[in-house]
Amino acid sequence: MTEPTHDEAHGGALGSRLNWLRAAVLGANDGIVSTAGLVVGVAGATDDRSALLTAGLAGLLAGSMSMAAGEYVSVSTQRDSEKAALALEKRELHEQPDEELAELTQLLEDRGLSTAVAREAARQLTERDALRAHARVELGIDPDELTNPWHAAWASFLAFTVGALLPLLAIVLPPADWRLPVTVLSVLAALVLTGWSSARLGAALPGRAVLRNVGGGALAMGVTYAVGSVLSAAGV
Template sequence: MAELGPVHQHENEPHRGDLSSRLNWLRAGVLGANDGIVSVAAIVVGVAGATTQTGPILTAGMAGLVGGAVSMALGEYVSVSSQSDSQRAVIEKERRELAEQPEAELAELAAIYVGKGLNPETARRVAEELMDHDALAAHLSAELNIDEADVVSPWNAALASAVSFLIGGVLPLFAILLPPDLWRVPVTFAVVLIALALTGSLGAYIGGGSKTKAGSRVVIGGALALAATFGIGRLLGASGIV
């Protein structure tokens, strides 16, 4: 039999190990940045609709920036902790079964490959060779479609979410504080919508999706959020309640 050459990964064809890690960081990073941009922008634009004074706008913006970053980090930590706990429990269960009943696990692995189209003899040989190399990895991949390396650290996810939220939230804060009073809201609208288009397109590019669709979704959602909070702020300011 001819010796097989090196396996080449095709361009734009994701492979599970790299894709899993990349998508986890993408989810925490891009969603954190988008939330930071929209949340802080909505707060400061809403306050700016009610008053032109810099103090209230800055106070509300900083409160939203810090509070949002902490909330994002806590939410991500809890979510990823639950996910990683479940993955570790499944991995430990599989490790225990391999230690207690190796023959049954070998037969189970061979049956999986029979189900994929191999004849029983070839499936048995493949299962034996894979288990000789790394029994746990072979079963996790074939049975559960996971890898030990796929278990994500909740601390890393929380940090990525908080940092990305802060980076995203600083942008609208600067955008509304730096221009003259008359231009604060229009400049903030423009900066925020451009930033959302970029982050949406970047997320789609990394994940292999449509940049146009992703960018359009976040831009439309962001525009609606800004318009709603600005309108509420303007109404409250005009009513004399604030």
């Protein structure tokens, strides 16, 4: 029998890819909604292109850097936890190997293997690489695929930036009379796409996700535009 030669993603690798894709879609969605709310709010107060561009760029940079910093801190904490769990498991394997072998056997039994098969599988896995076996079966961690905070930070930064560029360009490029309708329609269309994508990645029905996404974005733009208009009318 020959070994399979294809490079198809399975198990944790596939789950990791889906998580990254979902994070990218949600990051882009955040960029769209927050920047759209900002520039539409400013548009309610003024039609000056320079003011709109300045506000949009400020929102884009602040949002993307905030997303990147938050993701870096969050994933760094997760990585530290994973490394600490692996260090503890390594020490336990050194200090009490028999107990750890019995624990691995029980975990495999809990997954549906018979006692004899679980015992033999645990023995073979331990002989091959005890730490990796316990990491994957007991902790749910792949020692070769620890979360990378820099990758997460850059992914969030880029996703937010790409999403934020749409409302920014839509509000500054068209003529003054067309800026608001072009921005609103462009943003709503983009929210339909991100809502549908996030639902599909989560194996959920897209209808409700799209409605929630579009409704939230429309509400954000409506509220900020009303606030901008009121402040403009009040001479603020």
